[in-house]
Amino acid sequence: MDKNYMKLEFLSRSNNESFARVVVAAFASQLDPTLEELSDIKTAVSEAVTNAIIHGYEYGEGTVILEATIEDNVIEIVVIDKGKGIGDIKQAMEPFYTSKPDLERSGMGFTVMETFMDDLQVESEKDVGTKVIMRKKINRSIDKE
Amino acid sequence: MGFTLEVKKPNLIVHFYGELDHHITEKARLSIDQKYLENDIKNIILDLSQLTLMDSSGIGLIMGRYKNVISKNGKIALISSNVYIDRLIKMSGLLKIINVYSNVDQAITNLER
Ligand SMILES: Nc1ncnc2c1ncn2[C@@H]1O[C@H](COP(=O)(O)OP(=O)(O)O)[C@@H](O)[C@H]1O
Ligand SMILES: [Mg+2]
Numbered sequence: 001m002d003k004n005y006m007k008l009e010f011l012s013r014s015n016n017e018s019f020a021r022v023v024v025a026a027f028a029s030q031l032d033p034t035l036e037e038l039s040d041i042k043t044a045v046s047e048a049v050t051n052a053i054i055h056g057y058e059y060g061e062g063t064v065i066l067e068a069t070i071e072d073n074v075i076e077i078v079v080i081d082k083g084k085g086i087g088d089i090k091q092a093m094e095p096f097y098t099s100k101p102d103l104e105r106s107g108m109g110f111t112v113m114e115t116f117m118d119d120l121q122v123e124s125e126k127d128v129g130t131k132v133i134m135r136k137k138i139n140r141s142i143d144k145e
Numbered sequence: 146m147g148f149t150l151e152v153k154k155p156n157l158i159v160h161f162y163g164e165l166d167h168h169i170t171e172k173a174r175l176s177i178d179q180k181y182l183e184n185d186i187k188n189i190i191l192d193l194s195q196l197t198l199m200d201s202s203g204i205g206l207i208m209g210r211y212k213n214v215i216s217k218n219g220k221i222a223l224i225s226s227n228v229y230i231d232r233l234i235k236m237s238g239l240l241k242i243i244n245v246y247s248n249v250d251q252a253i254t255n256l257e258r
Binding site for chain 1: 166170171198199202204205206208233
């Protein structure tokens with residue numbers, strides 16, 4: 001496996017959170033990840049897509065873009081929304097920070113993405129949107145070379 | 146549906162199935178809080194043992210129910226046996242305030258104390 005790519009667009013509805021997880025899991029399966037790696041990837045995707053829906057579009061209608069690229073044994077996942085954007089990215093990424101405590105958010109989303117993936121990058125501009133880029137190396141595929 | 150409710154007074158037991166994400170927590174929160182208003186219910190047992198995945202929305206749901214039971218002098222107990230979910234619970238710091246048991250009977254016994 002050298003390179004592969006996928007792109008998916010869907011409406012910002014909460015029942016698409018599970019859809020996004022299933023799609024990424026199916027795409028990632030070509031790297032033959034362990035159950036733990038797959039669980040990490042699905043959880044991280046769940047966090048990013050949920051954020052796009054509840055923070056980016058604030059439950060309004062919008063399009064969420066999900067891209068995944070496999071290069072050698074690394075999967076890169078990109079989640080994009082054209083919503084509200086983040087004013088202060090550093091503060092947003094702090095553990096337990098949430099702008100919506102009234103919605104029972106735990107503020108752990110970015111921490112989960114950071115912990116469960118190898119690499120996390122957040123690009124955002126107010127009123128333009130947010131792009132979350134995550135990478136994870138799937139170790140098992142090395143043995144198969 | 147993602148979850149079922151069971152009443153064993155003074156405990157409300159919530160059994161979750163499959164994947165607990167933001168979509169499911171929004172529904173679960175309403176059902177749990179409504180049921181919790183019934184007389185003679187004090188404690189909430191959240192049975193996560195049949196979950197295959199939980200994200201940080203689940204942590205928010207647990208924290209929110211914790212606040213509710215405190216105001217009724219009740220307790221929250223978690224049932225978990227999944228290593229991935231345990232890892233998230235550990236990360237959240239919830240273990241400082243909530244006990245985790247390996248099955249519902251064990252939780253009930255401990256809540257009676
Ligand atoms: N896609 C997004 N668009 C706008 N704001 C976002 C987005 N993702 C995250 N944020 C901001 O970053 C904060 C922290 O996100 P996160 O760690 O996932 O915690 P939570 O979702 O529980 O609030 C959010 O409360 C929100 O203010
Ligand atoms: Mg979040």
